[in-house]
Amino acid sequence: MVDLLHKHNIPRLASWLLAVTGTVLLYASPYVALAQRTGKDSTTVVAPTLRLLVIDENEEPLTGVKVTNRTSGLSVISDGITALDLSSAKKGDVLDLSAFGSILSSYTVGDNMAPVLVLSSKNPAVARLKPVRLLFNTATRADLTSASTQAVYNNDLQKMPVTSVLSALSGRLAGLATNQFIGQPGNDGTLTTLRNQSPLVIIDGIPRQLTVFDLEEIESITALKDAVSGAMLGVRGSNGALVITTRRGSPARQRISFTAQTAIQQPLRFPNPLNAAQYASLYNEALRNDGQAPVYSDAAIQAYQDGSDPYRYPNVNWRDQVTKPSSRFDRYTFSASGGNNFSKYFVSLDHINQTGLLRESDANKYNTNNNFQAFTVRSNVDLQLSPKLSAGIYLLGRILNGNDAGFGTGSILANVLLTPNNAYPVFNPNGSYGGSQQYQTNIWAQTVGSGYQQNFKRDMLADFYLKRTLDELTPGLWVRAMGSYYATLSENIFRAKTFAVFQRNISATGAETYQQFGNNGDQANSNGIDYQGRSDYLEFTLGYDRTFGNNGFNALLLANRQNSVTGSDLPYTITGTSGRASYNYKQKYVLEASFGLNGSNRYPDGGRTKYGFFPAVGAAWNINEEDFLKPYNWLSYLKLFGSYGKTGLDNPGYFTYIQRYFDSPSAVFGTGAGGNTSLTEQPIANYNITWEKANKLNLGLQGAVFNNHLGFTVEYYNMKFYDLLMQRGRNTTLLGNTYPDENIGQNRYSGVDLQLSFQQEKNGLSYYATVNAGFQNTKVLFMDEVFRPYDWMQRTGQRVGQTFGYIADGLFQTAEEVKNSATVVGYTPQPGDIKYKDLNGDGVIDQLDQAPIGNTKPSIPFGASLGFRWKGFDVSALVQGVANRTIYMQSASTWAFQNNGFGQAYEQHIDRWTPTNTDATYPRVWIGTNVNNQAVSSYWMRSGDYVRLKNVEIGYTVPVHLLSRIRVQSIRLFANGTNLLTANKDQTIDPESYLSTYPVQRLINVGLNLKL
Template sequence: MKIIREIYVATFLSVSVLSYAQDASTTIKVVDKQNNPLIGVKVALKDNMSNGSLTDERGQVSLDDTQKGDILIVQASDGSRKDIQVKEGMNVVVLDGRSKPVNRGFNLSGRNEESTAAVSTIYMQSAKTSDINPANSLYGKLTGLTSLQATTVAWSSDPEMFVRGTGTTGTKTPLILIDGFERPLSSLSQDEIESVTVLKDAASQALYGVRGANGVILVTTKRGEFSGMKVKASYQFGLNTPFRIPTMANGYQYAQAMNEALQMDGLAALYSQSDLAAFQSGTQPELFPSVNWADEVLKNKGTTHQFNASFTGGGKNIRYFAAINYIGDNGFMNTDHFSPDYSSQMEWDKLSARANLDINATKLTLIKLNLLGILSQHNRPATNYPTLFPMIYNVPSAAFPIQTSTGVWGGDNIRKNPVAESVATGFSIGNDRSLYADLRILQDLSVLTPGLSAELAIAYDNQASYWDSKTKNYVYESLQPVRDNGGNITDITRVRYGQETDLSFSSSLGSQSRVTTFEAKVNYEKNWLDTHQLNTSVIYHQEENSPNGLNQTYRRQSYIGNASYAYKNKYLADLVLTYSGSSVLGNSDKYAFFPAISAGWVISSEDFMQNATAINYLKARASWGITGSDRFAYDYDKYYFKTGTSAYYFGDNNNSASGHGEIRLPNLKLKPETASKFNFGIDMEVFNRLSLSADVFYEKRTNILVNSAPIYSTVLGVTTPMLNDGEVKNYGFEAGLSWNDRIGDFTYMLAGNFTFARNEIVNMDEGYQPYDYLKNTGNRIGQYYGLEAIGFFKDETDVANSTPQSFSKVVPGDVKYKDQNNDGVIDDYDKVAIGYSTILPEITYGFTIALGYKNLSLRADFQGVANYTLVKDMESMYWPLVGNRNVSQHYLENRWTPSTPDAMYPRLTTKQNDNNFRNSSIWTENGNFLKLRNLEIAYTLPKSWANKIRLENINLFARGMNLFSVDHVKDMDPEQMYATYPSFRSYNIGLTLDF
């Protein structure tokens, strides 16, 4: 019996112990640095990430079967992650900015606190705008990134982007990668983007070898979550209005201006007093019209519709993110004159569908599959907008009526009718089809040795566009008055031109490209003695981009070694070794070596900092390395002969025949541009509210391709080669600052960033210049050069007593220039550097103000630039009348006349005045501006209201974009100083539903 009792007691104790072990649980609470609970954060055992739980509304989660000392992974949906060791009682985990991942591409990432590189990251959820192109949501948002508005046509609205200014006279475009593969950012919708990261120094760019020198922008799309299906749907409607369309002279003003200009030129007036009276009264609109061509071709509003639906969720084996996005944009073309048979509206429709899948094929194998398909179509007038819009501003309002009394389009044999060109020439439809697909397999090889893993990735992208055009011709009519001996109009002479034709159909291929990419990677991680951490990777990358056209294919291949080391999480070091090649490089050597080394010191982790309680985090980092660029044409290293380039003369009559000729001499040692970069920076957090990141940087770019013609005599008799002789240095500093705080139910955030980047041309094979001030060398890329205006000639005496000017005969009202070299004549040797670069500003800054009270929020995003020069050379707006052009009201209000000697612009003239209309300080403007890029007010309905109709959340919002600009231009958008489709303000309202 004693034995039986002992067995019973032992069994009871064992069961009790087992029961206790099975019931053991750990409670985790996840908060931000303001101690606010974080909802939906995944918490799982490190060795079993596929089985995890999400934090509730209190930021808490309980995990069963955990023991003291177990390692847990705490990871938010934005990638913020911390590894913790289980303790007794409540385990509180703080996820802050240092917990967020730094994306370096090639599926390499680490927490921000472990990074030694200079990077900037923004999460799209906190940066959304209503722009249909997500690239335009980045204005002023990222330190080191300069974005400038370019064309605003819906289907082609990419901004110009520069990373830390520019260090090359060649191609300046940064490399844009989406989920690791080179793709256009405009292919995405904002709702499918998780984050955008800019790589700014060699420590991060050297991985990309011959692709990295101009900076790298990494875009990460959203992925599935370990949760039940979440459905989000949103719709927004936008009303767009043109922004600062130039105001041109009406018929009466134009006629007066022409008479004044002719008088200044010593010629007879074109319009009589009765003609002027007719223009002013409008009683004879056929002969004396006053047409506002901009108002007739354009309307004052356009509309945009956006719809998005996304589905997120998954379980142990499969997680998914799927999205459908539709954009419809209806442009500014005025429908009043449209043909009843077709539309020539500028409109665009785009439909895209995405599916991102994470599949645990086995416990050790993860498959990531991404698919994106896009169908888009745009419609426009047969006369394309780069041709049409200069007509709108160049054709005088007094030239001819829109239509004559006979119902025929007005016109003449000099200028085309802008309205007829917009509606009576037919229409064109552009169709675009794109497929982007990539597959990545991640294999855990810890069965071979702990910490070992491998990856394979392949991507295939196919894009094609083609045009369907239906074009026609139209009849137009020129009118001339018939006058009697007293000058009175007795009849009208009508001369018709052209022929009315039916629509003629044609189809053509616009562009086509195929891009294939393959990557293979082996990773090894090792931690030992709880103080040393080592992460290494060996990567092979190859890609081929094959667009249509001769000599357009690029092939690249890279072998990459990467190692990251940390000691006690305080002392950090990274090494990159990349051997990268490109098919466009010379046959002598298609590969180059790109190393980089960086280090970091987490000063706040040192013992001597423990009493500095105000400083939560402080890290210093430095990097040096080399990266490259192969962004130049394919054939610079080859001999090429082309038919039709040379003419041969023979026979008694000196007949000629074309033949093959040599295009240019080759560069037989063609190299990639090479950028040697240094960076020093600090990252800091203070008072749990203030975050600061600041960097100074220096870059020396060599091997830039430049035209060698200036250093060779033309006696050579053939086009000289493009040589790798160019050299530029680029340097500056940048800083980003943010303050986040909560006071009860009120939250606020203030954030700003500032970037200063200045470049200097060291060499560009410029050749001999008689005066140093004429040299581009030593100045900025894009530096404006011209004559320095010192006023206008007041009268004939002033002309006679001033330094002679060699360009054309001058009279009072013409521009007077400074003799820079004091040689007694004004000529091209008197040009000097004026202002700053006309390509990009030296200073870019942005700031955001975000306020929240309970369910109501307000956000304003500003962007500004400085040290930037604009050129005022738009025909008719600034260079009027000459060549039968128009004149703007702005010019009329600021022109020289004998009574306004201190005017802004020279006198009116109808002649090709080479003295006045040439590069000079007259035609430059301060390009500094500050724009309100985005203003948003949003309200989230109480959850109790949403739950009543079985919804999780209902959010209402209103957004305005580009609402105002503070600048020096006033009459035009400072980012659009030329005649093109107008930029616009946008007013949007929308609704987001979470199911």
């Protein structure tokens, strides 16, 4: 294993691996040691004692599982810490594992006297055993909270070979929508919204911006959706939160794990360009449509077609020239966990090596591909210093290295989209780079001849805590102090260089000359700080958790402060207090309340704008505990819950309440050194700026039926966001300055989240299926609009972010139809142009005819996962998509001959309008910009609905009896694929990355997991 790491140029990681492994092995104690005979010199043989451990598929010990011996009738309950001692169990006895009155699994005692039994978290009963992760490193039982939460666990996250945590959440959580808009190495580019809001990312209790790190170190990601779960965040609670909890060690489970995996990446759906002959023919047609003479002769078009003179008549497919059909993604992860009564530990080392799509040249002694490497080290150590005092030290180190061509991958791929195949040859006959007066650069030279650039990111994170129980004062009372420090630095190194291109000219006599554009420059050598920042966090918490007979109390009160500095900006500090209290009676009725009282330093001192109070209340009723439902054996669990509260969102800008003036060298008054530099007034200050707010209502019903095989959750939410910052639409321009954002906007977000799950184990076959969907509706309640004389022009009452434009009414078919239609201001249409509806009937198409275009129905993100296990084999699949979504096409490949007429044309432009093709999908072609056809209109709206086979994984775990001699706990081989198949209406585009120059990747991945 270490040799493998050395082979991939990471000797330091190999050294760390040796050091950590050596340390961990001192603690590791395989369970087989619990049932050993005495030495061979002894005359006494100790009878083996059955000691089993109950875990879930994420390798987390479970608490509350009842194990009953059918023969003896004796039972024990797992505590999640120690292995269960079943001294009376004998070979052949059958053990039933149950929870909440349901049999979860059965186990027949065999020769293995230290088995590890795995229960699926897909079973609703097992899911109820797992703690619900809340804010500030707290947790509760699922049936003892009214909070709206949902979690995804480590086992599902690791099925996705991605770099960003957010990219692994697609289709997993109800109400969570994802859009992977780019597939660039090291930047999966996934936009994530939770009930139409951008959730706050919280890692181990602290808000952080980290999303690229080792997926194996994550225990769970929990979505907090409602007010009672997020109110403690105060001015950061309105958008909901994704609570990421990293893994901890356990004395009940010693483990060393190594995973090696490698994937082939393939780009999805590059736009297909026209070849040179097709391009020239269509270009001539566009010129004729614009009343101009064609520029390509029939002979030239034939030469493009047959390739008889590739220098004068080139036909270069630039995508194939500069990009590879596939690239690599390699990942190696080592982790170890375990502990004893004094300490628990989890450590992990992760290395990613991801190559890009750009081709390279052997002539270079340096790499010009857009590669990405990451090295991540995680260490979580918890210490029990005394019976009453515990502590923890959590460390994270991360190194991210990026490499790219000097010109930049984004710019290169953008030029690929814009450059026609016949623009110039890659090389001239004399070996120089091809170019021309119109194209004074060369894409291949940009790829391999522009030098290179590198980016180095360094992140360091350290969390510390001390916790002291205060049972001597009153049982259940505790206090905790926590501190954290985070530092980040990103540095760029530029070693780019310029290059010359040459246009080859042939005179009438056949003489060959070259015209030069640009110069061959020396390679630069400079560096600069891209960004740097640091953040410190302090927290003090007082907690209470106690049960008196039928009454259970849980309370939390904390004060915290987070201070962040980015670049040269002044610190951004959020300070305040928050709390939560919960009461339950007989674990049947639950009342909850939470609050946040905090604010930031970006608001003026004093008054109502500095700090805000954000309260929330909730209640839950475990209906299945009622006596009148006891006879209904088919009902396993039923909880009715709801919450209501006020939350906040901090969106202050950079000290916008202070009127600022920036100096400018644009004008100088006076002469010589005594001249006065002019001052530029910045936007008008808003001294009354304050935080945005939301009132949130959430109602839900959660349950399980048929012996906990079928589970369901239904939630309704209604959220009013108000005091939203925006400019007034009726501001006058007479002042001559930019007006500030003011707290005046109001939006409403409402919808329903649904989840349905089924899980069963029968005759050694365990299978499951889960479906989730979110119905998301939005509405603008108020915005200060400019005067709009017609109802269809009003933004108020429409969906939030609704697109407005002209409503297309097909294409003009005849000159007579053009003559009898409304006129277009500043343009004379012709047959084949887009025709628009004259909504106000004034005979003119202008801004008064713009109305909502695209989808006005609730958006529906959805996901479905299913899988099974049988005799060491496991198979899973994830489907993800969205319905009622429209997208506006405005990419570089949308219109033909962009870029002042020098742009590319694509396959979809073949189906353009002509007098003989009147039912075309594209208007008549034109050169450059067409103010009529390129106006924002419904013509360019496309269905964004899609269904994507997001992930499929097949695995095989080698039977334990085959591993006993090599002292390996388990070996699992697996293969998975991501972004395998996509079904959408417009097959020429990817429904997620249709605006990106770097396409989303399909990954085919194989790997090996070894556990000791």
